[in-house]
Amino acid sequence: MTPDDVTPESVTGNRANEDGVGRLLPTPQQTSLADDRQILFFSTAENPPVPGIDHRDLPARPDDSATRVRRDPQIGDWVMIAPARQERTYKPPRRMCPLCPDPSGRSSEVPADDYDVVVFENRFPSLAAAHAGSGFRLPDRPGDLMVEAPGHGRCEVVCFSSDHEGSFSGLTPERARLVVDVWSQRTDDLLARDGVEEVFCFENRGEEIGVTLTHPHGQIYAYPFRTHRTETMLRAASTHRAQTGSDLFESILAGELSSGERILVQTAHTAAFVPFAARWPAEVHIYPLRHVRRLSELTDDEADDLARVYLMVLRAYDALYGRPLPYIASWHQYRADSAEGYLHAELFSVRRSADKLKYLAGSESGRDAFVTDKTPEDVAADLREVMA
Ligand SMILES: [Zn+2]
Structure with missing residues (x-):
């Protein structure tokens, strides 16, 4: 299965007690953004926020050639090359925040009145070759000094809260637990996909780290290789x-x-x-x-x-x-x-x-x-x- 080949089963988290899973995981409501990227709404509420429709006129998603990986022949590490990321949103004013909920579906990545925790595919991914097909494996080619491949994998954004001024440390224990469950569900889903070697959930917080959006959020990378660390x-x-x-x-x-x-x-x-x-x-x-x-x-x-x-x-x-x-x-x-x-x-x-x-x-x-x-x-x- 390719990362783009999403079936309802692939986003169902209810796999408690199978395959070592220790508890029930939340099942997201899923829909698609205007350029066909997937968006997943997670909630523990009885009446969870309802996804709306993304009315934006977005350019088509990058094709498989947009991101590449090359092996550094000196140490064997893979380097991701993603020139389109130069265009990514940089410190927008608050009214233009792409992570705030937007009921009009015209100005943000999240077309909804509100949300608890939402995950969507990054519009400016470091790994975007989602269509590399099943059975994808990075080439090995011992002795070859210039090994290059499509940037197979997936990059997701995780919004921890709809509160623009919030932070992870300000979440309630219940909401923090929901984020833990979201990380769990996403990790299992992504690790099950062909060609994904490692799944990395992380948060960069603060402009000193290089964060370009202040809205509380983290990211998930599904790499086609094992990282150096x-x-x-x-x-x-x-x-x-x-x-x-x-x-x-x-x-x-x-x-x-x-x-x-x-x-x-x-x-x-x-x-x-x-x-x-x-x-x-x-x-x-x-x-x-x-x-x-x-x-x-x-x-x-x-x-x-x-x-x-x-x-x-x-x-x-x-x-x-x-x-x-x-x-x-x-x-x-x-x-x-x-x-x-x-x-x-x-x-x-x-x-x-x-x-x-x-x-x-x-x-x-x-x-x-x-x-x-x-x-x-x-x-x-x-x-x-x-x-x-
Ligand atoms: Zn915001």
Whole structure:
């Protein structure tokens, strides 16, 4: 099945207790935007917001040649090339916000009176070759220094709230839980598609991070390759297992819990800590205590708990310097049959003090070797102090 070949089954989330899924997931109402992109409305309300009709006169979607991936022959990583993204909406005035609900269906991406959580295909995607066909696989071609392929995959936008001035940290626990369920449903749907190797749910928050739309939202990338960080982590996990016989991520979590030095919070089902070798300012990792591969495997209680801890960390972030902290929230999830991998979130900021930003300079950008000017233990102490 190609990413564009959507059937009602493919967006049905009600697969509890099958394939390791730990709870009922919401089933979205789905419709299409004017250029045929899919939009999904998620809600827990008894009378959920009703999707309207998109009346805009939009140009046709980019074809398969619009995005490409090329393999960097020096290190084997894939690079996405998406020239059309130059045209994407850049800091529009509030009345032009494409993520606010628009009942007229003429000025925004979301034709509706209101919504709870909505997901739609990105109009300016980094990966847009949705029609590459079933059985898509990236070419391997050992020895070939110039390997290029269509940018197969899918990029989605997730609006966390219809409130333009809102933020994830301002969501109620129930709404945050709905977002967790939406991430779960989207991850399972996208991972099931041909040619998708990895699904990445993330949020960039703050203009300092390069956010071009201030409306609270995140993104999901379904990549046709395994990303560098995932590849490196899974290789480390495999080496660790061969050397010690134990699971790397379980060992990390157990080590942090027993030391306690960098723990921010431990609840019935979840722990948050500053990692031992944190690379970024205010870096925090959040793990469920039970080893699962992806969000959909969590039970209801575990998902509620994870959402609450996630909110606690985000609220501590905003309390750290008395104003919204720019951050990146990055979810790590794996297929049920992945040999290694442990669901967790990695959050970090580019703000290293109240008035200074962290720039990725020579050592970081040129060598991927990070320098940090505050010990992870001090970062943990500061965050614990402002944690509600
Ligand atoms: Zn808005």
